[in-house]
Amino acid sequence: MTDGSRPLSLCAREPHVPADRLVAEMVPPPRFDSVRFDNYIPDPDRPSQAEAVRVLEEFAAGLGGGPTNGAGAGGIRRWFRRGGRSADGPAASAGPRGVYLDGGYGVGKTHLLASLWHATEAPPERKAFGTFVELTNLVGALGFQQTVATLSGHRLLCIDEFELDDPGDTVLVSTLLGRLVEEGVALAATSNTLPGKLGEGRFAAADFLREIQGLAAHFRALRIDGEDYRHRGLPDAPPPSDAETVTRFAHTTPGASLDHFPSLLDHLSRVHPSRYGALCDGVEAVCLTDVQPVPDQSTALRLVVLADRLYDREVPVLASGVPFDALFGEDMLKGGYRKKYFRAISRLTALARDARRSVDT
Structure with a gap:
């Protein structure tokens, strides 16, 4: 009936998805509209979850205020100086400029990544959130140089589900993130694979070790343990x-x-x-x-x-x-x-x- x-x-x-829609939709999806650090419930038996919240809250605080490009990203430098990094020299040489949440599926990595986006004091058009697939698709729609120009004024770029499926993506993303880091953009990413292990089992990762290691150098990795919530x-x-x-x-x-x-x-x-x-x-x-x-x-x-x-x-x-x-x-x-x-x-x-x-x- x-x-x-x-x-x-x-x-x-x-x-048909026009390029301007791809850019406009680089915000947390509807499921993660209301997530915040304070409504992430860490598993008391998994201390790495509470530690991730602490580190990300500190990272968000370091992104508040100040210019967003070049060596002027003082908040980011202060955050990494507390982690033992030097604040001397240009921003691009101040050590990793991002956080990388590594863990199994269902431990709340996307919740935390979206919470970081919401906690960062910047208007929505100055911070971007998207999956790895959406980021590579944006490059395909805009072209490499226009993507750099579009994202280089951002304070923060969040990349969910960071996974390299082929050598072309490895070179593309390595180059893109390197350029954005030079422009002072802070990075945050989630994945089920440590940054130095990206691509393993999918293609001849050893042949692209330089690019993969370059990607890993942009991030401070945080391991999050736990069950699928x-x-x-x-x-x-x-x-x-x-x-x-x-x-x-x-x-x-x-x-x-x-x-x-x-x-x-x-x-x-x-x-x-x-x-x-x-x-x-x-x-x-x-x-x-x-x-x-x-x-x-x-x-x-x-x-x-x-x-x-x-x-x-x-x-x-x-x-x-x-x-x-x-x-x-x-x-x-x-x-x-x-x-x-x-x-x-x-x-x-x-x-x-x-x-x-x-x-x-």
Whole structure:
């Protein structure tokens, strides 16, 4: 039974995202609008979490006030001087100019990164927040020099999910961040991989060791230990629904989309990942039928990006077929991208719980 309305279809959408929108949307996503340091709840059994809050609060305080470019970034220099770095010489030579949050999925790294963005005293147009994918997409849309010009006046650049997937990204980002550091931009990043280990298991990282080490030199690494907060103390993930339930929910829920999962995967191959956020515009729930294990790594990585964008926008996902923890094969879960896949499973499971609550009410 339906109410006569027709659900949306992600497969029918081919969004165009102008470059100015990419720049304007470099702010924390809706899920992280209200996060702050004081509503991050550290696990008392994991002292590294409370230590990360302390260090980031100090870092944010060091960014308050003063000019944002060149050697005048005194607040940043003072922050690193307290950490044992010299304040002599130009800003670019004052040691690392950023913090790098390393830890497993679900320990609250994005919460902390967004809290840093909110705590930094600068107007929104003077600080930027985006995923690593969104940053590389911005360079693709604007060109390298224009990206440097656009971001060089910023006080802070936050990069979430910092992961190098190919040698081209390694050289591009190493060069970009080096230029921004020279302009006095402070950096903050999150990742599941220490900066000196980026690229391992994905490409011949040893051939690009110089660039990777250059990236690592920009950051002071903070390790955050802990369990995945999304599932701490919660029941197991809900089982998949049957196709009839998914279809009925799609037809009776305003703003819901309904797609055949294999068709959606095929559609994603024709839409650039930079547009996956726009693909979800106005979608209140995603309904998928016939979910199957993804067939190859390229498809799997595209699905990871879509899962991230849905999670950022708090879009519940109701699906039939295999459970989300069966999306990625054993070889993928043991390979170089395994941390991405576990993050996607974690986030999709959380969104599946949200959808199940709607179905059950």
